[in-house]
Amino acid sequence: MLQIKNLSMNHTKDSHVLAENMSFVINDGDKAALIGEEGNGKSTLLKLIYDPELIEDYIEYSGEIIRNGAVFGYLSQETSDSDKEKTIAEFCAENGFSELYPYEIFDIADEVGLPAEIFDSDRKIKTLSGGEKVKLRMASVLAKRPDMLLLDEPSNDIDIETLEWLEGFINSCGLPVLFISHDETLLENTANMIIHMEQLRRKTAARCTVSKTPYRKYVEDRAAGFEKQEQMARSEKRDYDKKMERFRQIYQKVDYQQENISRADPAGGRLLKKKMHSVKSMGRRFEKEKENMTQMPESEEAIFLRFGENSAVPAGKRVLSIEIPALFAGEKKLCGEIKLEVSGGEKICIIGKNGAGKTTLLRKIAEELLPRTDIKAAYMPQNYEEGFDLSQNPIELLAKGGTKEERTKIRTYLGSIKFTADEMSHPAAELSGGQKAKLFFAKMALGDYNVLILDEPTRNLSPLSNPQVREVLESFGGVIISVSHDRKYIAEVCDEIFRLDENGLKKQN
Numbered sequence: 001m002l003q004i005k006n007l008s009m010n011h012t013k014d015s016h017v018l019a020e021n022m023s024f025v026i027n028d029g030d031k032a033a034l035i036g037e038e039g040n041g042k043s044t045l046l047k048l049i050y051d052p053e054l055i056e057d058y059i060e061y062s063g064e065i066i067r068n069g070a071v072f073g074y075l076s077q078e079t080s081d082s083d084k085e086k087t088i089a090e091f092c093a094e095n096g097f098s099e100l101y102p103y104e105i106f107d108i109a110d111e112v113g114l115p116a117e118i119f120d121s122d123r124k125i126k127t128l129s130g131g132e133k134v135k136l137r138m139a140s141v142l143a144k145r146p147d148m149l150l151l152d153e154p155s156n157d158i159d160i161e162t163l164e165w166l167e168g169f170i171n172s173c174g175l176p177v178l179f180i181s182h183d184e185t186l187l188e189n190t191a192n193m194i195i196h197m198e199q200l201r202r203k204t205a206a207r208c209t210v211s212k213t214p215y216r217k218y219v220e221d222r223a224a225g226f227e228k229q230e231q232m233a234r235s236e237k238r239d240y241d242k243k244m245e246r247f248r249q250i251y252q253k254v255d256y257q258q259e260n261i262s263r264a265d266p267a268g269g270r271l272l273k274k275k276m277h278s279v280k281s282m283g284r285r286f287e288k289e290k291e292n293m294t295q296m297p298e299s300e301e302a303i304f305l306r307f308g309e310n311s312a313v314p315a316g317k318r319v320l321s322i323e324i325p326a327l328f329a330g331e332k333k334l335c336g337e338i339k340l341e342v343s344g345g346e347k348i349c350i351i352g353k354n355g356a357g358k359t360t361l362l363r364k365i366a367e368e369l370l371p372r373t374d375i376k377a378a379y380m381p382q383n384y385e386e387g388f389d390l391s392q393n394p395i396e397l398l399a400k401g402g403t404k405e406e407r408t409k410i411r412t413y414l415g416s417i418k419f420t421a422d423e424m425s426h427p428a429a430e431l432s433g434g435q436k437a438k439l440f441f442a443k444m445a446l447g448d449y450n451v452l453i454l455d456e457p458t459r460n461l462s463p464l465s466n467p468q469v470r471e472v473l474e475s476f477g478g479v480i481i482s483v484s485h486d487r488k489y490i491a492e493v494c495d496e497i498f499r500l501d502e503n504g505l506k507k508q509n
Helices: 042-050 088-094 102-112 116-120 130-142 160-172 184-190 215-259 266-291 358-369 394-398 404-416 421-425 433-446 466-475 487-493
Strands: 002-011 017-026 031-035 059-066 072-075 148-152 177-180 193-200 205-211 318-324 327-329 332-335 338-343 347-351 377-380 451-455 479-483 496-501 504-507
Touching (some): 017 059, 017 193, 017 205, 042 148, 130 160, 184 215, 215 266, 338 479, 358 451
Parallel strands (some): 031 177, 072 148, 148 177, 347 479
Antiparallel strands (some): 327 332
16 A cells, blocks of 8 residues: 655754654555654654655655555644634535535545534634544545545544544544554554654664554563663673673783793794784674674663652642632633632542633633742643743743753753753744643753643653653642543543533542
């Protein structure tokens, strides 16, 4: 269906290597997940496969992309601003619905879980929920009758119900799928093939690993393989060090004898020269042996996070007590009565369908808690521009006093979460969503906050970084008030779950 042969991709701006001699094949029945840290070129690869013109302004590439005449259906990462202003009927007409037979429209509606009449609606796309937008855009992709699907983070910004629908769709759609997702549960429930793009050696080299295995097995096999390789490398190095120590002893002994040989014994000198020649040959053999030794495993490490020791909030301390008769967005009523109390040590998560008002509620909570002086609260919004001036570079965003010592500390911390020197000096607007998310975590960690207000904290981080993030947040000594659709985050980090719907906020059993 699709064959990639020896593909290399470089950024034209800074010659940054995104891929080097990458090769893989997607066949019928494959549900291939493209994973890797943010900024590694995953979205760029999907665009290149679909339409090289989408990336020609910033990418140079070589190698072969063999499409075998297949029609590709491409779902971009976000709804464009121009599409948001269109009515659903206008959008569908532009995407080939007028060329479909009625039974085909009904089949597509059934496949994406939407009523068929919605395709003639005069509603503007911007009024749809995140889940409805994804389903509508997926319907527009299917209307082109594709042979294969290319999906760029379809799991972003959708509720748990839509995530479960998406899992079923990927598994049952009958087409090969190449997709990007940060949702580990979705990866575990759908992918039967993994394509892992990595940046090594401070992002100066690229590596692609292809595995025809489910996601969880890939992660386990990768860890086991690295552990075995490390054990072999350490064992071979110990043996090599012992040989070299013995070699040095022999060399020093012969060298000493050569220096102290009697001039009256030239024959002895010739014998020692011959012996030294043999010793040096042994040394050259050892050097060649070293070249063939097992190397320590090289991998792109996941994000490293750490919070200060002053994050604890006493268990009896009331951090939040909020009562709202009803929640509105402008004149539109989102939900009914909200009562929420949170005390020290609690970690809560608010869940619910898209459009229920979760982000609106979290903003109100942030407005109440951020000015408080008896706690130190930080807010990570879903839209990162709400919390950062993205025209500033990461160091400027995190610096408070601007001292040399502070900037050195910030550079060190940014390095620990995989920022290069170039990325530290570029405006934050040029960073990927995952890198911006890491900046918020850096701000919270460096600021010694004890109350974290988090709107979808894991949605832009790679599936390999998310376990580390969850572990750090689970052990965080303060309070967490969050909104999330990440099922692993909810299960591993949060003590209490509250569902928000049209009737209000209710605690889940």
